[in-house]
Amino acid sequence: MSVTKKAEPQAAAVPAQATSPENGEVLLRVEGLVKHFPIKKGILQRQVAAVKAVDGIDFEVRKGETLGVVGESGCGKSTMGRVITKLIEPTGGKIEFEGQDITKLGTRGMRPLRRDIQMIFQDPYGSLNPRHTIGSIVSAPFRLQGVEPEGGVKKEVQRLLELVGLSPEHFNRYPHEFSGGQRQRIGIARALALKPKLVVADEPVSALDVSIQAQVVNLMDDLQSELGLTYVIIAHDLSVVRHVSDRIAVMYLGKIVELADRTSLYEAPMHPYTKALMSAVPVPDPTRRGAKSERILLKGDVPSPISPPSGCRFHTRCWKATEICKTSEPPLLQLAPGRQVACHHPENAEDQAPDDTTLLAVAKEAIEVVTLARTDTEPEPATESEPDSEPETSDVADVTDAADETDAADSGDAADSGDESEVQPSADADEPDDVQESTDK
Numbered sequence: 531m532s533v534t535k536k537a538e539p540q541a542a543a544v545p546a547q548a549t550s551p552e553n554g555e556v557l558l559r560v561e562g563l564v565k566h567f568p569i570k571k572g573i574l575q576r577q578v579a580a581v582k583a584v585d586g587i588d589f590e591v592r593k594g595e596t597l598g599v600v601g602e603s604g605c606g607k608s609t610m611g612r613v614i615t616k617l618i619e620p621t622g623g624k625i626e627f628e629g630q631d632i633t634k635l636g637t638r639g640m641r642p643l644r645r646d647i648q649m650i651f652q653d654p655y656g657s658l659n660p661r662h663t664i665g666s667i668v669s670a671p672f673r674l675q676g677v678e679p680e681g682g683v684k685k686e687v688q689r690l691l692e693l694v695g696l697s698p699e700h701f702n703r704y705p706h707e708f709s710g711g712q713r714q715r716i717g718i719a720r721a722l723a724l725k726p727k728l729v730v731a732d733e734p735v736s737a738l739d740v741s742i743q744a745q746v747v748n749l750m751d752d753l754q755s756e757l758g759l760t761y762v763i764i765a766h767d768l769s770v771v772r773h774v775s776d777r778i779a780v781m782y783l784g785k786i787v788e789l790a791d792r793t794s795l796y797e798a799p800m801h802p803y804t805k806a807l808m809s810a811v812p813v814p815d816p817t818r819r820g821a822k823s824e825r826i827l828l829k830g831d832v833p834s835p836i837s838p839p840s841g842c843r844f845h846t847r848c849w850k851a852t853e854i855c856k857t858s859e860p861p862l863l864q865l866a867p868g869r870q871v872a873c874h875h876p877e878n879a880e881d882q883a884p885d886d887t888t889l890l891a892v893a894k895e896a897i898e899v900v901t902l903a904r905t906d907t908e909p910e911p912a913t914e915s916e917p918d919s920e921p922e923t924s925d926v927a928d929v930t931d932a933a934d935e936t937d938a939a940d941s942g943d944a945a946d947s948g949d950e951s952e953v954q955p956s957a958d959a960d961e962p963d964d965v966q967e968s969t970d971k
């Protein structure tokens with residue numbers, strides 16, 4: 531991650547690559563990970579189907595790196611985040627942390643590892659208990675783990691508050707006294723209390739004002755360098771992760787369709803889905819004011835994860851789909867150094883099924899290409915309000931407008947209702963009291 535990248539003009543499209551721990555030691559290894567949510571019916575509650583939220587994914591996270599995970603709403607990113615932090619149990623596959631197989635560890639087995647694996651949640655309003663003081667919230671991990679920091683809990687919590695840019699005086703205040711950005715800082719302080727090795731951040735800034743987003747992302751970036759953290763950052767579009775990730779995994783309907791280092795992904799996306807997602811990210815660039823860019827609008831809804839399309843799951847929305855895409859699932863292959871792609875007809879790479887050239891009927895209708903004038907300016911960083919002032923309103927439209935249009939097609943997710951009353955779990959799963967019900971899904 532790099533702090534200053536967002537201020538640079540991005541005319542050359544790709545921000546400079548962060549120093550990537552390319553061949554670094556693997557911290558987390560995931561193999562064939564599956565999470566299916568059963569759908570039960572009748573008096574006997576027999577399973578009649580399953581939501582295939584995560585359906586066989588493999589990846590590694592190396593020490594000190596930031597892995598960005600992107601994809602449209604409902605593609606399984608949050609589920610993946612919850613499974614790898616063991617807030618929910620996987621249906622299949624293997625999770626290794628520092629070489630230890632943690633797949634089957636229960637609450638007790640995971641307890642010592644809770645120090646090392648933490649999660650930051652999307653909703654800074656819903657994830658802090660309004661009845662608890664900031665001091666109590668941030669010190670919860672110490673209580674749960676029975677850890678007595680040097681100098682005492684209060685002193686350590688105050689140090690953490692300072693670390694995340696808040697005042698130690700805020701110790702006795704309550705969450706409602708803080709703005710969204712400040713609450714997210716409190717969530718970050720809580721996640722960092724036990725000096726974790728891996729932090730999984732699920733849409734950490736998407737509920738925040740666009741100007742505050744940059745501040746929180748920069749804070750996470752600074753903390754990474756300072757504390758040697760490893761991040762998995764989940765986001766629904768590429769505008770957040772483009773500045774901070776060393777590598778990016780693109781998910782579609784429970785699968786990883788492309789996994790590449792950031793520079794390669796931005797310079798030459800290989801999976802058509804990545805290309806479509808990338809075209810939806812406005813590139814703020816004052817030097818190209820008024821210039822035109824092409825945008826691929828995917829038509830149709832994301833299919834249901836209950837019965838995903840055969841073959842390549844993206845074939846029903848892909849403008850390159852041929853017969854093989856319908857019948858045979860493309861494996862995630864290394865098509866270039868550091869780049870894995872699951873596609874029969876990738877962009878910017880050798881065709882994996884060159885003999886199959888007849889487009890499916892659906893392919894001809896799959897996209898609309900629109901030419902847009904470029905958006906120009908990056909928003910001015912705003913100063914966060916003091917605790918007593920009004921929380922900032924959430925207006926992320928500037929950056930995410932374009933992506934949201936694509937997301938507007940996402941509503942066809944038959945299983946979404948399952949999320950509505952979900953309680954946002956805490957990585958300190960033993961103390962659900964600090965966690966509020968989330969309605970942001």
Ligand SMILES: Nc1ncnc2c1ncn2[C@@H]1O[C@H](COP(=O)(O)OP(=O)(O)OP(=O)(O)O)[C@@H](O)[C@H]1O
Pocket residue numbers: 567581582583601602603604605606607608609610766835943945946947948949952971
């Ligand atoms: N507890 C659950 N029970 C049933 N289905 C679920 C549950 N949690 C998630 N799902 C379903 O799994 C699929 C993947 O959801 P998930 O939240 O992981 O996607 P996502 O990519 O993170 O989307 P978003 O960006 O909207 O959070 C969705 O269809 C969702 O409705």
